[in-house]
Amino acid sequence: MLADRFLAFLHDRVGFVVTRWSVLRIAVVAAAALVAGAVAVPAQPGDRDDSPYNNVLATSRVRNVALPLGDPRGFDATASKGDFRVAWIGGSETMAVGAKTRAFIPGLVSERIGTVDGKELSTDLYYLNAIRLADELSALSTALSSRPDLVVISLNPVWVLNDLAVQQWSYLDGNLARGSLWPPSRWPVAASLVSPGDVGWRALSTVSPSLVGDRFEWGVDIAAQTAPWTFLDVVKPKRTPAPTGLAKLATRRPVDFWFSYFEPTNPGTSLTVRQLGIMEREIASRSSINRAVLRQMFEMVRSAGVDAYFYVHPIDPKVYAEPDARRYVASLRAALTEAAAGQTTERLVFDPQGLQDRVAPSAYRDIAHVLDGTNEAEVLARDLCALLVTTGRQPLCEAP
Numbered sequence: 001m002l003a004d005r006f007l008a009f010l011h012d013r014v015g016f017v018v019t020r021w022s023v024l025r026i027a028v029v030a031a032a033a034l035v036a037g038a039v040a041v042p043a044q045p046g047d048r049d050d051s052p053y054n055n056v057l058a059t060s061r062v063r064n065v066a067l068p069l070g071d072p073r074g075f076d077a078t079a080s081k082g083d084f085r086v087a088w089i090g091g092s093e094t095m096a097v098g099a100k101t102r103a104f105i106p107g108l109v110s111e112r113i114g115t116v117d118g119k120e121l122s123t124d125l126y127y128l129n130a131i132r133l134a135d136e137l138s139a140l141s142t143a144l145s146s147r148p149d150l151v152v153i154s155l156n157p158v159w160v161l162n163d164l165a166v167q168q169w170s171y172l173d174g175n176l177a178r179g180s181l182w183p184p185s186r187w188p189v190a191a192s193l194v195s196p197g198d199v200g201w202r203a204l205s206t207v208s209p210s211l212v213g214d215r216f217e218w219g220v221d222i223a224a225q226t227a228p229w230t231f232l233d234v235v236k237p238k239r240t241p242a243p244t245g246l247a248k249l250a251t252r253r254p255v256d257f258w259f260s261y262f263e264p265t266n267p268g269t270s271l272t273v274r275q276l277g278i279m280e281r282e283i284a285s286r287s288s289i290n291r292a293v294l295r296q297m298f299e300m301v302r303s304a305g306v307d308a309y310f311y312v313h314p315i316d317p318k319v320y321a322e323p324d325a326r327r328y329v330a331s332l333r334a335a336l337t338e339a340a341a342g343q344t345t346e347r348l349v350f351d352p353q354g355l356q357d358r359v360a361p362s363a364y365r366d367i368a369h370v371l372d373g374t375n376e377a378e379v380l381a382r383d384l385c386a387l388l389v390t391t392g393r394q395p396l397c398e399a400p
Contacts, residue, residue, distance in 0.1 A: 029171025032383050034208035043210040044217035046076050053104075053127075057095060062107040071216040072201065074172045075126050075139060077146035082097040083114070083122035090120035090154030091131035093313040098363065105370075106152070109384065114147070114396040116388060124148070130168050133293045134193055138172035140297055141179025144304045151301055151308040152384070157354070158278055158368050159314055160294075161335055163287030165254075166195060174202040179300065189296050192289060197350060230231035246305055276324060276367070283331045291339040298343040307347045307391050309384055312336070312354030314376065316364035320356060355379055 010016035046067035048054065054064050063076045078086040088094070088106040096103050124146070126139040133393045136153060143151060159165050170193075177199045180190035205213035301308040312332075320327045336352035344350050360375040370376060385397035 018042060031207060032141075034204065034211060037211040038208040041211045044214035044221070046071055046073055046217060048076055048078070057097075057104045057107070059103075059107050059110075061110050061121060062104050062125060064104075064127045065124045066127050068216070069169070070171055072171050072174045072205070073213065073216070074175050075124075075142045077124050077143070077148075079124050079146070079148070084117060084119040084150070085148045086110075086123040086150045086152060087126060087146065087148040088124040088152045088154075089131075089136050089139045089143060090130060090313075091127065091156055092129050093156050093368050093370075094125065094127060094154055094208060095178070096370055096376075098371030098373075101372045101374065103373065105373045105377055105380070108373055109381045112377060112381035112397065113385060116179075116393050116395045118394075120238050128169055131156075132165050132168045133161075133290050134167035134176070134189075135169050135172060137189070137293050137297055137300075138169075138176040138179070138301055141175050143177075144306065148306060149297060150384070150388070152380075153297065153304055153308070153310045155310060155312045156368060157312055157332055158282070160282075160312070161285065161332065161339075162278065162282040163289055164281065165284040166289055166293070173198040174205065177202045178206075184295055185299065188216045189289070189292050212322040258300065258394065264338070276319070276328070279328045279332075280324075283328060283335070291335075294336075294339050295343060298340070298348060301348055302343075302345065303348075307387060307393075308349070309387055310348075310350035311380065311383070312352070312356070313368065314356040314359050316367050317361040318364075319367050329354075342385075347387075347391050349383070 007016070007018060047064060048063070048067065053271055058064060065078055065079060067073055067076055077087075079087075086106070094105050096105055096108065101108075104125055104127075106123045106125055111312070113121055115121060124143070126136075126143055128135055128139070131139075133155075136155075140151070140153070173194045177190060177194045207215070288344040297310075314320075315325065315329070317320045319330065333352045333354070340350050340352055355376060358379050362373070362375045363371045365371055381397060388395045
């Protein structure tokens with residue numbers, strides 16, 4: 001009704017008439033306004049200094065390039081084109097935070113490789129806490145656009161094929177939409193995860209990078225400047241006790257509730273036992289979405305013509321010694337072998353057997369987080385050096 005009244009007002013006052021070309025006219029004017037806005041509005045680059053753990057674990061050669069959570073741009077590559085550039089994608093399993101070691105495992109690997117073709121190794125780590133496979137697909141889309149020399153992707157065995165945890169950070173779906181335009185084989189995954197709004201915002205960001213693409217940073221700035229502007233009295237809320245029983249249940253999403261009780265555990269159950277329950281659920285899954293995502297990742301790196309190395313992070317060897325865990329890892333390997341059939345090449349390496357039986361025993365904080373990381377870094381460095389030599393590179397591979 002408001003639209004009709006507004007159109008009637010325009011018709012009476014300025015002679016505006018709605019025609020079949022109205023929509024096109026509106027689109028042209030809107031696009032022109034967006035382009036003009038992009039020219040007039042200065043760019044707002046993302047603040048990587050806020051990225052988790054950069055101040056503690058990053059070095060001059062390895063840094064986390066994730067932007068603050070919620071920034072739809074997701075990541076901002078930093079590696080210099082004069083270096084041998086590595087894009088490493090993974091989650092918290094890529095960290096080693098123990099009493100003696102506090103580092104990103106990619107950093108420990110860099111120390112063991114040194115240079116490639118006489119160039120310094122420089123690694124952009126596309127890190128997100130609790131990253132899932134679809135999040136890694138979104139990160140891969142951004143990483144490939146930066147044209148790295150090598151892509152390394154860590155697959156967390158707890159989540160890699162779990163259909164209850166395909167995605168954790170949906171604000172990255174704009175990047176997923178951008179990377180799924182072509183070929184059509186990528187459309188099924190995008191249709192399963194990407195909303196029309198994600199596509200729309202991605203298109204607007206392309207038309208107007210600084211005005212629309214940088215909207216997160218503009219929003220942060222405006223919010224900081226206008227936060228004190230209020231006519232309302234500020235009332236500090238009273239602290240309330242943590243909910244229990246049904247009240248606690250009411251605060252949780254139904255899928256979380258179902259997920260928690262799929263494999264019932266008694267109060268006080270150890271984290272290791274709970275994580276093994278998650279892994280059991282992963283093998284019980286009959287969904288094909290994770291396998292489709294994994295195959296799309298293989299296809300993307302092949303199409304980009306970049307050397308790539310996928311690996312499965314090992315679990316705690318003490319847990320692996322248990323029969324249930326061994327059975328799980330064997331089942332996971334079989335599922336990954338099936339998913340990767342016909343996908344690898346000389347330049348795209350993925351061994352579904354993973355690192356489990358090749359890494360010397362190390363201490364773990366829980367089932368998937370190593371405390372030191374040195375032993376894993378040594379195996380990864382050897383594998384990457386072998387891949388680089390095979391593809392005609394000259395890495396300087398030696399112990400630090």
